[in-house]
Amino acid sequence: MKISPFGTNMDRMPRLAFRMMKLMFDIRDRLVSVGSLLDRFGIERGQTVVDYGCGTGSYLNQASKLVRPEGRVLALDVHELAVEAVKKRSVREGWTNVIALLTDGRKIPVPDETADIIYALDMFHMVADPEAVLGELNRICKKEGFLFIDNGHQSRQKARTKIISSGLWDIIEEPKRYHCCPK
Numbered sequence: 331m332k333i334s335p336f337g338t339n340m341d342r343m344p345r346l347a348f349r350m351m352k353l354m355f356d357i358r359d360r361l362v363s364v365g366s367l368l369d370r371f372g373i374e375r376g377q378t379v380v381d382y383g384c385g386t387g388s389y390l391n392q393a394s395k396l397v398r399p400e401g402r403v404l405a406l407d408v409h410e411l412a413v414e415a416v417k418k419r420s421v422r423e424g425w426t427n428v429i430a431l432l433t434d435g436r437k438i439p440v441p442d443e444t445a446d447i448i449y450a451l452d453m454f455h456m457v458a459d460p461e462a463v464l465g466e467l468n469r470i471c472k473k474e475g476f477l478f479i480d481n482g483h484q485s486r487q488k489a490r491t492k493i494i495s496s497g498l499w500d501i502i503e504e505p506k507r508y509h510c511c512p513k
């Protein structure tokens with residue numbers, strides 16, 4: 331398995347690397363709002379949305395707004411610093427419907443068929459066991475739910491092969507930035 335200091339195939343990155351990433355994302359979030367991507371995912375009021383590999387929570391403001399107070403956003407990450415950052419940010423921003431949860435990158439602490447929409451952005455390349463994660467995402471997704479997952483820092487072909495070979499997800503749409511996978 332190929333391991334790189336930048337996170338490929340390693341799940342949990344070193345704390346220093348996470349802190350450096352947080353610094354970059356904090357600057358990015360001040361300059362641009364990345365959350366508008368979520369407007370393409372059909373997220374509706376009252377839904378349960380999972381932000382898988384949420385990092386420092388760059389997409390959570392938009393997710394929280396789209397589901398409204400009646401819905402909820404489960405923000406999951408394998409790094410304790412991500413969970414800590416999202417908890418602090420939720421208090422600061424007043425996101426009452428965001429719940430930050432730590433996962434171990436294999437078993438996701440969410441009951442079966444919970445999520446209407448799951449999105450996993452800029453993280454797929456880091457996943458050490460894609461089959462296990464795609465299986466778990468399938469388990470927690472509702473029957474009519476969707477997974478939106480992007481390539482991360484790997485080729486589109488590589489990401490596509492991982493998704494299809496899981497045998498659990500189809501790809502019905504492939505816009506430039508992500509793969510749309512119905513359960």
Ligand SMILES: C[S@@+](CC[C@H](N)C(=O)[O-])C[C@H]1O[C@@H](n2cnc3c(N)ncnc32)[C@H](O)[C@@H]1O
Nearest residue numbers: 341383384385388407408409435451452453456
């Ligand atoms: C580059 S950051 C992207 C964060 C966020 N999705 C964004 O686009 O701003 C990737 C995140 O995925 C998390 N991660 C890596 N492997 C994971 C896994 N197997 N399960 C859950 N999270 C994971 C990392 O800890 C990191 O916070």
